[in-house]
Every structure is written in C-alpha cells, then in structure tokens.
Amino acid sequence: MNQSGFVFFLAVVVGTLAITYYAAKRTSNTKDFYAAGNRLTGLQNGLAIAGDYMSAASFLGITGSIALYGFDGFYYSIGFLASYVIVLYLIAEPLHNLGRFTMADGIAVRFRHKALRGAVAFNNIVITVLYMIAQLVGAGGLIHLLLDISYSSAILLVGGLMTVYVVFGGMLATSWVQIVKAILLVSSTFIVSLIVLSRFDWNVMGLFSSMSDITPLGDKYLQPGNLFQGPIDTLSFNLALVLGTAGLPHIITRLYTVKDARTVRSSVVTATWVIGVYYAMTIFLGLGAAALVSWEQLSRSNNLAAPLLAQALGGDFLMAFISAVAFATILAVVSGLLLAASSAFAHDVYSSIIRRGQATEAQQMRVAKMSAVTVGAVSIVLALGAQNLNVAFLVSLAFAVAASANLPVILLTLFWRRFNVYGALAGLFTGLGSSVLLVVLSPNVMEPAVGWIRAEAIFPWMNPGIVSIPLGFLGGIVGTWLTLRAEPSATGRFEHMQVVAHVAPDER
Template identity: 50%
Template sequence: MNPTYFLLLIYIIVCTLIITYWAAKHSGTTKQYYIASGTLTGYQNGMAISGDFISAASFLGVVGMIALRGYDGFLYSIGFLVSYNVVLFLVSEPVHRLGKFSLGDVVCSRFPGQKMRLIMAICTFIISLLYMIPQLVASGFLLRLLLDLNYSVSVLLIGTIMTIYVVVGGMIATSWVQIIKTVLLMSGTFLLTLIVLSNFNWDLTLFLNKVEEGTPLGEQFFLPGHLFNIPIEFLSLQLSLVLGTAGLPHILMRLFTVRNTYEVRKSLISATWIIGLFYFMTLILGFGTVALLGYEALIAKDPTGNLAAPLLAKVVGGDFLLAFVSAVAFTTIVAVVSGLAISATIAFSHDIFFHILKKGKTTEREQVRSARITAFIIGLLSTLFALRLESINVTSLVSMTFTVAASSVFPVLVLTIYWKRFTSVGAITAIVSGILASFIFVVLGPYVMNPSDGLFKTEAIFSLYNPGIVTIPIGFLGGILGSLLSKRIKQKETDFNSFYIKAQSGYSSRGES
C-alpha cells in the first residue's frame, strides 16, 4: 500500500478512536448510549443525518452512474433528496414527540403491547441488517480496489472499527464519526469540484463540450433514457426512493438525538442542504470524469463505474488527492455501517431485552451492558455474513432495503399517526404484508431470476427490478384491510384524540408536554 494512503487511513482511525474513547466516558446511561441524551444541536444532527444517509453507493456509485449513463444516473440523487420533504412534513415531529429511543416506542404509544413491540423490533432489525450487509460487502470490494487490501481484510477492518465505535461509544461516538465524515466528504467533494472546473477555466460551455467528446454517446449523453427505458420501472424506483427514507429506522432514530421539534426541523433542513449540495457536486464530478478521464479509460479500470471519483482525483490531483478521496470513502463506509449497527442494537436491547424479556424491570447499568453486548454480537454477525456473502448482489439488497422500508415501516407510521380507525391488528398486517410482498417480488424479479447472472438461471416471473409500485400499496392495503376487518376484536388501544394531540402538539393531558 502507498505510504500516503496508509498514513491518512491511520490518521482517521486514530482520530475517530480518540473520539470514541471520549464518548465512552459519557455513555453510562441508556439515554446517553442510545440517543446522546438528546443533546445534539440541529446543525450537528443535520450533519450526522447526512453522514448516516450518504453511503459509499452515493459517493462512488452516483458519480460513476452519471459518468456512464448521464441524465438517468442523476435521477437517483433527486429521489434521495426529495425524500427528506416526506420525512420532514409527515413523520419527523410526531416521531420525535412519541418515541423515546426506538420506532417500537412510537407505535406502542398508540398500540401498547409486547407483540407490537416485538414486530417493530424485528422489522427494524431486518431493515438495518439488509442495509448493513451490502454496505459491508461493498466496502470489501472498494477497499480492495482503492487501497489494494484483500476482500476479507477489508471487511474485517471495517467490521471491527464499526463494532468498536458502537460498543464503546454508543450514539455519541456514532454521531461524531458521522459529523466528521460529513465534513471530510463535503470538503473533499468541494475541492475536487473546484479543481475540475478550474481545469476548464470555469468555462461551462467548454466543460460540456469536453463531456460530449469524452463519451461514446456524444450529444445523446445529455438526453434521458440511457438507464431507465421502461417507464413503470422508473416510476417504481422513484416511488421507493422518495418514500423509503421515511421508513429507514437508522435515519428516524436520529430524530431522538435532539431536544425539541424546532431542532428536529433544523436537523432535517440542514441535512437537505448538505445532501442537495453534495449531489449537485457529484453531477460535476460525473461530468468531470467523462471530460478529463474519458469513458473508455473509466470502463477499462472498472466497468461498474464505482471508481470514477477516485480515478478523477488521481487525474486532477495526483496520488495525494487520490489518497484523500480513498480516506473519505473509508470514513463514509464506517459512518454508515455504524449508524445501522446502533439502530439494530437499540431495537434489540431496548425493545426486546428491556421491554419484553425483562418486562421493563432492570437497572440502567444492566441495560447499557446488554446494549454493548448486543452491539458486539451484531457487529460480529454482520461481519461474518459479509465475509461469507462476497458474491451476493449488492444492488438488489440496497434496493430491497428501500422497498421494505417504504412498504412496511412507512405505512405503519403514517397510518398510526394520522388514521383514527387504524388498529393494532392493522399495524401488524401492514408490516407483515409489506415485508412479505417486498421479499416475494424481489425473489420473483430479475435480480434473483435472471438467465445470465441471477441466483436462479431462469426468466423472471415479475419483470420489475424495483417492485415498490406494487409493494407500497400492498403495505397500505394490508394495514387498511387489517384494521377494517378487526374492528370488532377487542384491542388494547389508547384514546385516539389524546394520542393525536400528543403526536401533533406534544401536549399531554397528563402534563407530559
């Protein structure tokens, strides 16, 4: 490995471990360990949300996709960004007011009961693991390409560091790792963007002409349709992207780490600015790759296009900039998997261990201890899975995560918060039907059934790669039918009006506002 790469990597690891050591001293209670005592400011939380959300797939994948496919590659970014409107308007403030540590708290504030809590915990667990494993697998490939490390060594390195952050430092360490990642990512991307534009003397017409020359698509490069040529597929993907974020537990849990709804809104607005500016810069980097490196040179090095940003960095800034971009990619991966690990940890230790196994009767110390043990086991298991699943289709799992989140957690949250006639049976049927439909349609779809590279070498029964357009309505329909058909069953439920007032205003008749 190049010594510059090695030194930068060690520097970042040492800095973040020092923060973790400091965080460990402030993570003695569940409130500190799970939600950093709600002490983050809106801006800090906005940076942490961006750090949690912008994965290596965004940083490296979107730049590559724009370089290879032009306009259609850029459409992913827009879906990701606009999804924050849905989070802010529909769920953010009620989730903050109703929950304490987990999504289980939110739904159980209307439908109390162990069964409901267990189902929400399992759902959070499934979504977090579904997202974490492909991130770890992708990290193995990326570090192999960027830093010339063996796949297993890369996965072990990322898995170990993630486990240390979460076990030792809990939410405080995770948040600060994510904030540092955002600062590094934004400054690295900004620097690279400036260098790219300066290469064309800030002349955008010249820049765009060079892009046309660098791609075999010529002027067609700027026209839509080089990736999504089936309209329904395109619409389905956009639907999953725009609704999926409002169902991702690791993003929603960040709404508990600030003290009030004003800070919640500030968090999400800062996140949209950071994420928007970031994706805007990836557009320039994608174009820059084609203009300065050329399509053929990119394809020769990596046919997936994932190495577009690092290769561009090498062309415009030499080895040092490449080392910096690689270090940023490393921090990006670690920050995202840490966020996922802590959300899975809270689901298990708070919802299952504390509420179900211990029936709410255990000491703070024991809860934090169990959370640390859970975090260790989750870190270990996900790393082992990632080591074994080297050949798994990463894109299919990431796409499935957004589909599952948009088809299960999102309908349950929206119906719980806004629909008076929703029942606990409806909540369970919404989750079960959303998750089952997502799994079934992905398995029957071309990611799994494909004559060339599918798990089953046969024609797909369901033609869409992204089944959100079918599974999201199934999730909602499951909830609505389950509620209407279970009206006569006696169910444990809090009075809707007082629940609704608390969700929308934070005011409780028992004075807990």
C-alpha cells in the same frame, strides 16, 4: 501500497478512535447510549443526519452511475434529496415527541402490543443488516484497491472499528464520527468539483455539451432511458427512494438525539441543505469521471469512479485523500446502522418485551453492547460471503422495505383514527413480504446467464416499490377494516397519541 493512502487511512482510524474514547467517558446510561443524552444541537444533529445518510452508495455509486448512464444516474441524487420533504413535514416532530429511542417506541404510544413491537424490531433489523452488508462489501473493494490488503482483512477492519465505536461510545461517538465525515465529504466533493470545472475553463454548459462527444452514448447521455427499463421502472425506483428514507431505522433514531421538536425541525432543515449541496455537486463528479476517466475503467470499476477521477485530477495523493474520505463515509454509516440494529434488539425486544420494562440500566447497557457485537459479527460474516455477489441491489431493497413496511405503519398510526394493531401487523408483513418476494422474482436475482436463479425474471422491474408500497398501505387498511370489532379502544388511544405527538410536554 499507496503511502499517502496509508497515512490518510491511519489518520481516519486514529481520529475516530479518539472520538470514541472521548464519548465513552460521557456514556453511562441507556439515554446516553441510544440518544446521546438528547444533548445534540440542531446544527450538530443535522450534520450527523447528513453524515448518516450520505453513504458509500451515494459517494461511490452515484458518481459511477452518472458517469456511465448520464441523466438516469442523477435520479439517485434527486430521490435521496427529495425524501427529506417527507421526513420534515410528516414524521420528524411527531415521532420525536412520541418516542424515546426507536421507531417502535413511537408506535407503542398508540399500540401497546408486544407482537407489533417485536415485528417492528425484526423488520428494522432486516433493513439495517441488508444496508450494512452492501456498505461492508463496498469497503472491502475500496480498501483492497488502496492498501493492497485482502478483501477479508478489509471487511474485518471496518467491521471491527464500527463495533468498537458503538460498544464503547454509543450514539455520541457515532454522531461525532458522522459529523466529521459529513464535513470531510462535502469539503472534498467541493474541491474535486472545482478542479473538474477548472479543466473546462469554468464553463458549466461546456462540460454538459462535451458529453455527447466524449461518451459512447453520444446525444443519449443527457436523456433518460440509459439505466432504467422504461418509465415504470424509473417511477418504481424513485418511489422507493423518496418514501423509503422516512422509514429507515438509522435515520429515525437520529430524531431522538435532541431535546425538543423545534430542534428536530432545525436538524432536518440543516440536513436537507447539506445533503442538497452535496448531491448537486455529484453532477460534476459524475460528468468529470465520464470526461477524464477511460470508459473501460468505468465499466470495469463503476463503484470506484470517484477515486479514479481524483487520480486523473491529482495523482495518487488526491486519490488517497478521496479514498480515505470514502473510508470515513463507510465507517460513519455502518456505525449508525449497527447502533440502530442493536437498539431494536436490546431496547425493543429485550427490555420492552422480554423484561417488560423492568430491566435495570446496567442490564440494558450490557445487552445493548452484547447485541451490537452480535449484529456486527453476523454482518461481517454475511459480507465475507457476499464478496463475489452483486449486492448493489441490497441498498435499493432496504429502501423498498422501509417504504413498503415501515412508512405505511408510521403514517397510518399518526393520521388514521380507525387504524388498529391488526392493521399495523398486516401492513408491516404485507410490505415486507411483497418487497422481498418481488426482488427475488426480479432481474436482480433471476437472470438466465449470471443470476442467482438461472431463469427468466417473473417480475419485470428492478425495484418493487411501485407494487409493494401500495400493497403495504392496502394491507394496513384491509387488516384494520376486517378487525374493527376486535379492538374497539383503538380510536380512544388515537386521541391520546395526537396530544403527545403534537403538543410540547410543558404545554400538555
């Protein structure tokens, strides 16, 4: 066992549990549990958004992708960063003004329909569980590497900790874990980037030019086409990343943790700067790993490129520190995901549908905590079963579902006067069904030699976004036009929603 690693991991666990203990004393009602009492400042919430968004896939996966595939690997960084333009300009302020705790709250201001709220909640639970499984599987491999404990024990450790954070500390504990994680991640990435540059005499262009001699790809390393199978595959992937963020449930819930729209705008701007600086530095991590870690190790342990780079730069001590930061990254992200999933069930399904808004605070809190335990347990079981499976595509699938199902419903609700509840249901299920079906028919699942389905892929591209996202919008539009007479009051409620979405409460 790496002794330094054990100390760093212990420090992360003790620190995050201390945050949870502090937050538990300040979490007494549903507003505290779901939205941190709307008490976060723009800076705090911006750091928390960044911490929630910069996942293990970002820290571990992007570094490995850039190291192995060069230019194509950097598409991850570009897509993740560009997505916040959509969040800032189209959805952040309107959804904050419309909702209380979840995305379904905002939709319900215009469409007070139980089936639609239930469908939105179901879709959001699917997205968060897919995302959570991938994070937990990554945690299992990382902790197994550093602490030499079994994969199952690692999954149970991370799953148990995330459940404790949410059940006892709610959104406040989750937010502060994410804030601390964001600061640690950006700081550690900055330190490693400086060490990498120092190895190349602070010559950035020299670092780039050396790649053609160091990697087996040669001159192709800095050219597109090493990872994605043609321009359409590349476009499909980037569409899902850029548009999917605006539909991710755990990002939308963060819009409700501040007091007003101005603070929401400040939060997203802060998050964009933090995320932008971080993703710019992933270039140095990826190139450094390509230059300083053997190609055999990278090919065998792609998702561990960052810890392997740290080991090459500073031995076991630096590797232990970077691995502990990755551990904190996973804890922060899975906590946010678990809270989003439990909120979707407890607030949208139990309180709003089953109890029709009549549940007491005590009942809502009890169900919220029970749902957090249940969703956490289900995710842990699924992650344990996914140990030997290739689950890397689950993150891209979550983005594709969010972009294909959630985003069309959000945008058409906010900006199309004729849009109605039947169009919303049609768009939601068309986007969800098409994205899942196309992934099943893609090379992610269908592959003659090692695929889950041993056959030639029917859908040729790895990501379904280029087809499923237009289908989501088309489903909403066609569903609305076919049922215009069924809901004649939809246009009238649009006027009310516009006032609530764009006018401050004290000015209405």
